[in-house]
Amino acid sequence: MSWVSIGSITDIPRRGARCVETPIGKIAVFRTAEDRVFAIEDHCPHKGGPLSQGIVHGTAVTCPLHNWVISLETGKALGADEGSVRTIPIKVEAGMLFIGLVVTADRAA
Amino acid sequence: MKLVIIGNGMAPGRMLEHLLESAPGRYNVTIFNAEPRVNYDRIMLSPVLSGEKNYEQIIIHGDGWYIKNGITLYKGHRIVAIDREAKTVTSDHGVVEPYDKLVIATGSVPFILPVPGNTLAGVLSYRDLDDVNAMLLAAQSRAKAVVIGGGLLGLEAAAGLEAQGMDVTVLHLMPTLMERQLDPAAGYLLQRAIEDRGIKVICKANTKAIVGDKKVEGVELADGRIIPATLVVMAAGIKPNAGLAKDAGLATNRGIVVDGGMQTSDPDIYALGECAEVGGHVYGLVAPLYEMARVAAAHLADEASAAAFVHSDTPTKLKVTGIELFSLGDFADGEDRHEIVLRDASAGIYKRVVLKDNRIIGTVLYGETADGAWFNDLKKKQVDITDMRDTLIFGQAYQGGAPLDPMAAVAALPDDAEICGCNGVCKGKIVGAIQAKSLTSLDDVRAHTKASASCGSCTGLVEQLMSVTLGDAYNPAAVQPMCGCTTLGHDDVRRLIKAKGLKNIYAVMQELEWTTSCGCAKCRPALNYYLVCDWPGEYADDYQSRFINERVHANIQKNGTYSVVPRMWGGVTSAKELRAIADVVDKFNIPTVKVTGGQRIDMLGIRKEDLPAVWADLGKAGFVSGHAYAKGLRTVKTCVGTDWCRFGTQDSTGLGIRIEKFMWGSWTPAKVKMAVSGCPRNCAEATCKDVGVICVDSGYEIHFAGAAGLDIKGTEVLGLVKTEDEALEVIVALVQMYREQARYLERIYKWAKRVTIDEVRHQILDDLEKRNGYYERFVYSQKFAQVDPWSERVSGLHKHEFKPMATIGMADAAE
Incomplete structure (x- = not known):
């Protein structure tokens, strides 16, 4: 896995999200009211809605298409719904964000 | 035997009642009253001051009562001397009366602050009817009054003066009101309630002087502030009126010292009421004074079983209409004490019971005092409450095994x-x-x-x-909470936002005790709307609490692309506009173009990144956002009216455009769709809209509360108006009323059903003042709402929304 810089934490509004285009698809990067950051696949387990466009509350996001609520910590659907999205490793260093991507060597070469 | 009574207040009055019953004819009674009147209920002076009662209604013993019982009453006679040797009393009018037994009931005198200016004209105390009459006279000026003292008496005086139209300020030396009867929490609630009626309260206010030249002009505080006033009421406390007894050589301390039988140091002289001191206590509330009266009467009647007076705590109640307050006993904290507290912030209820050894020693009730008597009883009887400790605070109805049904x-x-x-x-x-x-x-x-x-x-x-x-x-949980973050329903939240002046989402969540740190996707958009609606120009829209459509001003589609609908005023377009749309469709490869039900054109399948560029091109042709995504004004559908139609009665297209131009940009609880038809044939289908107009020869029939979605419902007729101007005014007022009252996501027809059609009609058509108020508030809020969101974003607003934060290629990912 390699850590890739995606920009500054201030590029994302609090209680908001941005998306990042990567070779493995769109990734949604979230910043909570308390400045915690999370990265998950930008693809709701229900009907593929863009989670980066949802309303962020606590450490969860509500999908804009059909209001599924997805935990940013686990990627799992909360409440009565079942399903999950992949979470992506993310770290903050001196205000800069890095996500951890695993790309196989032969494809990268 | 001759019984002389000095003073004619409530205590000696009650004593005489007992005495006349137990030993009729035993005494020949003479009363000297310094006040020129009969016995009246001093507790009710506050309702007299506030205008809720008059003097006649508070008389306890009328003149007839004295005559019937053969009692001689000297009105307006102050006793100036007691001669214990000769056993006589002398009045200021020179009447000398001998006695066998004497009862002193001289009451109390107000405590007048020893500050400069305390004798100026306009400085009053609050003890008797003369004081009340003087205050009522002063209140006619409708000027400013200062009440010194935030205790029971002071607050009642303040409320009464305020009710008489005066601008009242209460000065209180201590940090919280009524600190001797209330703990700080209840004192705070009381202060809020007092302030809510328009009375100013200044605590920790140390009066330095009363200023003025002959007449009162203001009160100066130790910190230098001067509170202007033409009337100053001293209600800083009372002290027993024991001077006469002291001069006669009777034992006095704070009051006239008496034993448990109300006897003074002279066996033929008794004292009772506020002037008496028993076991080191002096009293100011009526219950113990009545108890003194009972004891004194028994002793005067020489009853063998005459009991001694025993000290007991008396509950305090404030007699200010609309404020429920009860206080009893000792409520200070202490290591050997336990307390049970119930708070209900939204209802303004606070209850506290203080326990020692599982017995009640004190109670403070604010907001709901029905159980006061019950708590008092438990305290008096020293009931061990161990078995009901869990439910004690809820009151009597919840005791006794299973909760009472x-x-x-x-x-x-x-x-x-x-x-x-x-x-x-x-x-x-x-x-x-x-x-x-x-x-x-x-x-x-x-x-x-x-x-x-x-x-x-x-x-x-x-x-x-x-x-x-x-x-x-029936499911009693009728008030649906807004969401899982609160137990409050939408109506309560709306009311509290206004009442508490909450002006941002965090304040709402904090003050209304939200159970989540930052809400959820249900409550946040609702709160944002309520704040936008209630505080136009003050509240900064919380962008992150808007649904994606209202954030990017387009409609999200199932595949994450967006659709864009430009405004076509009244459904009217032109070759230039259509050409611009065609060019945009070609340039951005827009897959679907469709005519909507609201008489405009929808372009579907636009990538989010392209939105600003699409808007830029549409903007050049003069298009603005159609708000097809908004909980706001959508479209005003029209027919061609008198411009073309051979049946048209009015310019329906013109009115539709006028309404749309006036109202676009406004946020509403749910979407608002309108239509204007030029004749009753109703080609614009106005009778299933949120608001519709049917033009007729005689004017404009205004319809509302229709539905043609999940529910199908014809409109209700609001009424007929004669001119286009009036039609616009009525529609604007109606929508504003809906904006201010409805729950988020509640369409007009559901709201109207709730508040009733009649009520809407009454407020919008009959009550011109209300209508105008709604209209003005809408116009004001439009100043901040009518900004085209598309051109703002073309100019760069929120540009982060429209492009990825980063794009990572294969090489970056593999280093």
């Missing part, structure tokens, strides 16, 4: 029992309506009977009645 009490009420005081609705009417009209929700009952539709304080009773009438068919 609150339904039983309601079921037992007679049919003519009044349930809703505001609207005068009795039980029979409510039950009748529930049964006859098959009502199942509280809203329906409100709509049909008006019960609980005004102040709402009887809502619980109405709900219990519904349970009793409907049985299991």
Whole structure:
């Protein structure tokens, strides 16, 4: 896995999200009211809605298409719904964000 | 035997009643009253001051009573000397009266602050009817009054003066009001309630001087502030009036010292009331004074069983209409004490019971005091409350094994029992309506009977009645909480936002005790709307609390692309506009173009990144956002009216465009769709819209509360107006009323059903002042709302929304 810089934490509004285009698809990067950051696949387990466009509350996001609520910590659907999205490793260093991507060597070469 | 009484207040009055009953004819009674009147109820002076009662209504013993009982009453005679050797008293008018037994009941005198200016004209105390009359006279000026002292008496005086139209400030030396009867929490609630009636309260206010030249002009505080006033009421406390007794050589301390039988140091002289001191205590509340009266009467009657006076705590109640307050005993904290506290912030209720060794020693009740008597009883009887400790604070109704069924009490009420005081609705009417009209929700009952539709304080009773009438068919949890973050319903939240002046989402969540740190996707957009609506120009829209469509001003589609609908005013377009749309469709490869039901054109399948560029091109052709995504004004559909139609009666297209240009950009609880038809053939289908207009020869018929979605419902007729201007004004006022009252996501037809069509008609058509108020508020809020969101974003606003934060290629990812 390699850590890739995606920009500054201030590029994302609090209680908001941005998306990042990567070779493995769109990734949604979230910043909570308390400045915690999370990265998950930008693809709701229900009907593929863009989670980066949802309303962020606590450490969860509500999908804009059909209001599924997805935990940013686990990627799992909360409440009565079942399903999950992949979470992506993310770290903050001196205000800069890095996500951890695993790309196989032969494809990268 | 000759009995002389000095003073004619409530205590000696009560003593005489007892004495006349137990030993009739034993004494020949003479009373000297310094006040020129009979015995009246001093407790009721506050209602006299506030205008709720008059003097005649508070008389206890009229002149006839004295005559009937053969009592001589000297009115306006102050006793100036007691000669214990000769056993006589002398009045200031020179009357000398011998006695065998003498009762001193000289009461108390107000404590006058020893500050400069305390004798200026306009400085009053608050003890008797003369004081009240002087205050009433002063109040006619409608000028400023200062009340010194935030205790029971001071607050009652302040409330009374305020009720008489004066601008009142209360100065209180201590940090919280009524600190001797209330703990700080209840003192705070009381202060808020007092301030809510427009009375200013300044605590920690140390009066330095009363300023003025001959007449009062103001009160100067130690910190230098001067509070202007033409009337100053000293209500900083009372002291026993023991001077006469002291001069006569009787033992005095704070008051006239008496034993448990009310006897002074002279066996032929008794004292009772506020001037007496028993066991080191002096008293100012009526209950112990009446107890003194009972004891003194028994001793004067030489009853063998005459009991001694025993000290007991007396509950304090504030006699200010609308403020419920009860205080009893000792409520200070202490290591050997336990307390049980119940708070209900939204209802303004605070209850605290202080326990020592599992027995009540003190109680403070604020907001709901019905159980005061019960707590008092438990305290008096020293009941061990161990077994009911868990439910004690909820009151008597919740004691005794299984919780008492609150339904039983309601079921037992007679049919003519009044349930809703505001609207005068009795039980029979409510039950009748529930049964006859098959009502199942509280809203329906409100709509049909008006019960609980005004102040709402009887809502619980109405709900219990519904349970009793409907049985299991009724779910009492009628108030749906907004969401899982709160127990409050939308109406309460809206009310509290206004009442508490909450102006941002964090303040709402904090003050209304949200259970989550930053809400959820249900409550945040609702709160954002309420704040936008209630505080135009002050509240900064919380962008992150808007649904994606309202954030990017387009409609998200199932595949994450967006659709864009430009405004076509009244559904009218032109070759230039159509050409611009065609060019945009070609340039951005827009897959679908469709005509909407609201007479405009929808472009579907636009990538989010392209939105600003699409808007830029549309903007150049003069297009603005159609708000097809908004909880706001959508479209005003029109027919061609008198411009072209051979049946048209008015310029329906023109009116439609005018309405749309006036109202675009406004946020509403749910979407608002309108239509204007030029004749009753109704080609614009105005009779299933949120608001519709049917033009007729004589004017404009305004319709509202239609639906053609999940529900299908024809509109209700609001009324007929004569001119286009009036039509616009009525529609704007109607929409503003809806904006201010409806719950988020509640369409007009649902809101109207709740508040009733009649009420809307009344406020918008009949009450011109209300209508104008709504209209003005809408116009004001439009100043901040009518900004085209597309051109803002073309200019760069929120540009982060429209592009990825980063794009990572294969090489970056593999280093």
